[in-house]
Amino acid sequence: MFKFLIIEMIETKEIHATSSSENPVIAAMGALGHEQLLFCNDNATGLKAIIAVHNTVLGPALGGTRMWMYNNEMEALNDVLRLSRGMTYKNSLAGLNLGGGKAVIIGDARSMKSEALFRRFGKFVNSLAGKYITAEDVGISPKDMVYVSMETKHVAGLPGKSGDPSPVTAFGTYMGMKACAKKQYGSDSLSGKKVAVQGVGHVGEYLVKHLTEEGAQVFISDIHEETLKRISSEYNAKVLGLNEIYDIDMDIYAPCALGATVNDDTLNRLKCSIIAGAANNQLAQETVHGKIVMDKGIIYAPDFALNAGGVINCFAEVDGQDTKWAMDKAEAIYDTIYGIVDRSQSENIPTYAIANKIAEERIEAIGKVKLPM
Numbered sequence: 379m380f381k382f383l384i385i386e387m388i389e390t391k392e393i394h395a396t397s398s399s400e401n402p403v404i405a406a407m408g409a410l411g412h413e414q415l416l417f418c419n420d421n422a423t424g425l426k427a428i429i430a431v432h433n434t435v436l437g438p439a440l441g442g443t444r445m446w447m448y449n450n451e452m453e454a455l456n457d458v459l460r461l462s463r464g465m466t467y468k469n470s471l472a473g474l475n476l477g478g479g480k481a482v483i484i485g486d487a488r489s490m491k492s493e494a495l496f497r498r499f500g501k502f503v504n505s506l507a508g509k510y511i512t513a514e515d516v517g518i519s520p521k522d523m524v525y526v527s528m529e530t531k532h533v534a535g536l537p538g539k540s541g542d543p544s545p546v547t548a549f550g551t552y553m554g555m556k557a558c559a560k561k562q563y564g565s566d567s568l569s570g571k572k573v574a575v576q577g578v579g580h581v582g583e584y585l586v587k588h589l590t591e592e593g594a595q596v597f598i599s600d601i602h603e604e605t606l607k608r609i610s611s612e613y614n615a616k617v618l619g620l621n622e623i624y625d626i627d628m629d630i631y632a633p634c635a636l637g638a639t640v641n642d643d644t645l646n647r648l649k650c651s652i653i654a655g656a657a658n659n660q661l662a663q664e665t666v667h668g669k670i671v672m673d674k675g676i677i678y679a680p681d682f683a684l685n686a687g688g689v690i691n692c693f694a695e696v697d698g699q700d701t702k703w704a705m706d707k708a709e710a711i712y713d714t715i716y717g718i719v720d721r722s723q724s725e726n727i728p729t730y731a732i733a734n735k736i737a738e739e740r741i742e743a744i745g746k747v748k749l750p751m
C-alpha cells in the first residue's frame with residue numbers, strides 16, 4: 379500500500395522497489411535522486427514536518443516551507459519530494475548557485491501555528507547546518523519565518539531584508555513573455571497585443587502594470603470582486619468571468635493564479651498563440667499537454683523558468699546582493715526563455731522538456747554525475 383501510494387502520487391516517475399525488503403521511501407529517493415530527507419516530530423508543539431534536500435551540486439538547497447492540512451502523511455511526503463526536485467531544476471535554470479530543497483509542515487495553518495512550533499522547526503532546519511535554506515511558501519507568513527530565524531540563520535525572505543519577491547517575479551515573467559513574442563511574432567513589442575491575466579494578486583497586478591505601460595490590451599479575471607474593480611479602473615483592464623478567460627480571442631494567456639489550467643478542456647478552447655504566466659505547474663500533465671501545446675503551434679514558456687524571479691530575490695538576500703542585481707538577473711529570463719524556445723523549435727521537443735534538459739546539463743557538468751531523470 380505504502381509503495382503503491384508513492385508510485386501513484388509521483389506522476390512522472392515509476393518507482394520500483396527491487397525486492398520486498400527494500401524501503402519504499404528510500405526507493406523513492408533513489409528514483410528521484412534525493413540526497414536527504416529529514417522527518418521532524420515534536421509532541422510538545424504538535425510539529426510534524428518533512429524537509430527534503432534533493433540536490434546540492436550547485437550549492438545549498440533553497441526552497442520554501444509549505445504548511446498544509448494534507449489528507450494523510452503520504453500526500454505530504456509526495457508533495458515535498460516533488461517540490462524539492464522542482465526547486466533543483468528552477469535554481470539550476472535560473473543560473474543560481476543553489477540546489478533544490480523544500481519543507482512541508484503537516485497541519486492547519488489557521489489553527490496550529492505557534493511561536494514554539496516554528497522555533498522547533500527552526501531547530502530542525504539548523505540541524506542541517508546550512509545544507510537547506512528555508513523561506514516562505516503557501517500557508518506561511520513573514521511572522522512565522524521570524525520565529526524560525528530565532529533558531530537558525532538559514533532563512534531567506536525575512537521582513538526588512540529582500541522583501542516581497544512579487545515585483546521581481548512579475549518583471550521576469552514580463553521579460554520572458556516578450557521573448558516568446560519575439561519568437562512568435564518577430565518583434566518583442568507587446569503593444570496592441572491582447573493579454574489575458576488570470577489572477578491579479580501580488581504577481582498579477584505588477585504584470586498588468588508592465589503590460590499596460592507597454593500598451594498591451596489587458597484582460598483580467600480573479601475571484602475577488604474588489605480586487606478586480608480596483609485593478610480594472612487603475613489600469614483600464616477589461617474584466618472577464620472566471621471561465622470566460624479560456625474562450626476569448628487573445629494573443630497571450632498569462633496564468634498567474636492556479637496550476638493545471640492548461641489541460642484537455644482548456645486546450646480545446648484557448649485561442650492564444652503564447653502561454654506565459656507566473657503560476658506554478660501550469661501543465662496538468664507535463665508530458666501530455668506540453669506536447670499538445672507544441673503541436674498546436676502555441677509557444678509555452680515553462681513556468682519554472684519564467685517565474686524564477688522569486689527565488690532570484692531570495693538568493694540575492696542570501697548572497698548579499700542588492701535589488702538591482704536581482705532585477706538584472708530577472709531581466710536575463712528573456713534570454714533564458716528565448717534560448718529554450720529556439721532549441722525547442724530546432725529540436726522539435728516541447729519547451730518544458732528543453733528547460734529540464736538545460737537544468738540537468740548544468741548540474742551534470744558541474745557535479746560530473748548523471749541525474750536520475
Ligand SMILES: NC(=O)c1ccc[n+]([C@@H]2O[C@H](COP(=O)([O-])OP(=O)(O)OC[C@H]3O[C@@H](n4cnc5c(N)ncnc54)[C@H](O)[C@@H]3O)[C@@H](O)[C@H]2O)c1
Pocket residue numbers: 543544545547576577578579580581582599600601602605620634635636637656657658685686687688689
Ligand atoms: N509571489 C511570487 O513571487 C511568486 C514566485 C513564483 C511563483 N509564483 C506563483 O505565481 C502565482 C501567483 O502568485 P501570487 O504571489 O501573485 O499569489 P496571490 O495569492 O497574491 O495571487 C493569486 C490571485 O489569484 C486569484 N485567484 C484564485 N483563484 C482564481 C481563479 N480560479 N481564477 C482567477 N483568479 C484566481 C486570487 O484571488 C489572487 O488574487 C502562484 O501560482 C504562485 O505560486 C509566485
